[in-house]
Amino acid sequence: MAHRLRAIWPPILIAVIFLGSWQLLVFVQNIQPYLLPAPSLIFTNFFSDVSLMWAAAFYTGTTAFLGLMFGTLFGLVLALFAQRLAIVNNLVTPLAAGLAAVPIIALTPILNNMFNITSRTPRVLVTMIIVFFPVFVNVTRGLIQVIPVQLELMRSMNAKPSTVLRLLRIPNAIPFFFTALKIAAPLSVIAALVSEYFGGPQEGLGSRIASAAANTAYGRAWAYVVASIITGLLFYLVVLAVERWAAPWTGQSRSA
Amino acid sequence: MSDTSVNVTGIWKIFNEGLPNEVTALQDIDLTVETGEFISLIGPSGCGKSTLLRVIADLTGPTRGQATVAGMPAAQARKDQRYGIAFQQAALFDWRSVRRNVELPLELQGWSKDRRRTRAMELLEMVQLADFAEHRPWELSGGMQQRVAIARSLAVDPPLLLMDEPFGALDEMTRERMQNELLRIREETGKSIIFVTHSIPEAVYLSDRVVVMSPRPGRITDIISVNLGSRTEDTREAEGFFNAVTAVREALRGRGPGSSEARSRIGEI
């Protein structure tokens, strides 16, 4: 217990210092809200419009969630193929590396034209594509990068390739999967958010922030920003929790 | 008693044959291991001892020659699970408990859940780790992990055990304890063991015969018989032990009974 407290207090201290100096700065310098609102102002704005916040967050969150699910599924399936068939790996992995710096979100207007702009589809699709790459790359690596001794062991036990996949490669890949998910989950929220800037239904967090800023309602804009932060954080924390349950051995120094 | 002899005839293993970086890891190896024998393979790095073990285990194929285990080709022996193997790394699966790690070969053989569990607990009793059955591999020390690996290698009760420097990563005291463990297990089960090591005292202490190998190209230079009878606490300090260790050391230096030096002394060449 004492050990846990000891680990927690440095970040808490720094958070308190940060928020405290922010509040103090606004107060002392008399900074106008349109420039930089005080934490207290954001706080009150947030709680006065909670139902709106929640609705917008739910909308964007659903888009993000759908994109995350499908992108992850697609990434997993293709990774299984990539492990089995070298050609899939040799084609897709360099593609993933090459496209790493490409702003995939820029595809949204094209998808908006091809698919119905008033529906969620183009946004979910672009989120899906964005999520696919980290999942594919990491899971493929996890399936392939098995300790050679363990492969020898399986061979000595006359295990079929499908058995090796089931009993060795897949469990080995689980920590890699969660590494990818920890990147992909917050990323899906951002992607869903930004995809709202290309037109289409305006109920999401992205649209709300933009319109609030355009109407100089900065207190409201910041409140929506806080809602986005919470949504992103929630996605991440859920992944952490699932990881702790599904892969408790992650991060342990490997057995010899 | 089932036939557990290992027969290696004319085995060659050449890596990168025909290429500029060609390496002859094994040259014309002939070796017979009798039922119930404990054989050590010893030699400096590159002498091919681990490669020979892997050829016998059918983890790699020979370039020429053949190996048989219990009268059948090595590949068949592997399919029929006629041997268990332990490596220098315990290679336990982090995502399984200790018990389920020991159950792994049994799962692959299609044993039922209850039967597997019973057998795994039996084996863990044998290596005195029954209390740790539900622990995770990383919670155990190196020596304990290695004991689990040995228990796993005994799971299907194979007549032959192959071991590739299993105690290499352990400290001296743990090593000696593990050596005694291994001998005790062998007493109880009567298995043949082929043991790769580069510790001379270990080879002498454990084996009936010590096979000395040398590198470039990998070949057998001497086979030294060790006749020390039952091993006790005093064996390591007995004169016979020192003599055997000396004999092996001399053989490693190229002055063993099979060497040209020895043979010229005897007048053979």
Place this chain on the structure above:
Amino acid sequence: MGQSQKMSAVSRRVKRGTISAGWAIAGALLTVIMWELVKLLGSVVELPFDTSDTAMPNVWTMIAAFSQPEVRGSDVTILQAVVSAAAYSLMIALGGFIIGVSIGLILAIVMQRFAFLERGMLPFVIASQTVPLIALAPLIVGIGNRFSLGPVQWTSTASVMFIAAYLAFFPLSVGALRGLQAPTATSLELMHSYAATPRQLLFRLRFPASIPYLVPAMKVSAAAAVVGTVVAEISTGVRGGIGRLIVEYARETTSQPAKVYVAVFGAIVLGLVAAGLVTLLDMYLTRNLPKESPA
């Protein structure tokens, strides 16, 4: 390593590069063929998406659009507009990358040196990445535009660079921290036995040891800087960069559908160029390290 072996290592790398380029071109050609095939299919069968020329212009229409004037009566072709916008974004991304990497490195050095700061700051460094900063982008631009330090006016462009730097700093600081902490206890004891000062320790042991960690981190940082720049431009409508161009051209799809495609290509090429530059940087930094054999 012999001189002849060194030569073959370089020529092997060039060979591998050409093969990759070959695959890339093949991939691009395949995409073009697929595109036209889908359009063809769409004209005969009912597909769940729009395959008309407005939604999916033919590839040759897109190429023809390169040389069309951007705005009626203008001298500037669409291609020129896209290239200059992409170059502008690249400059911003580069600036953001350099700033982000510098801050990331400093942060990592500080966190490695003082364990208390590592414990205090690392959770925030990690949490900072779950913050969709892009959500904040319009507000940052808003705040920034009212800022001025004496004669220097903060521009919207600077806000975009700031965002790029923010996104670039995290992967680098985490990678750099891991790298600085990488030296084994044995190497540290060796340096202590030489009575090395903290500074010598940093420059002679920790930095060189961290290169294998810095290199992949820099790749991620560069990607983050580029994507961050373009996305920030999209979110804020800041002029000059490719992001704004995409948003603008997207509004003209009924009249000139091919325009937005050219802009999107521009963004893709921007990303590829950035990835290529980082790879060159990578090759330079690891020139003296043993080459890993392919997995």
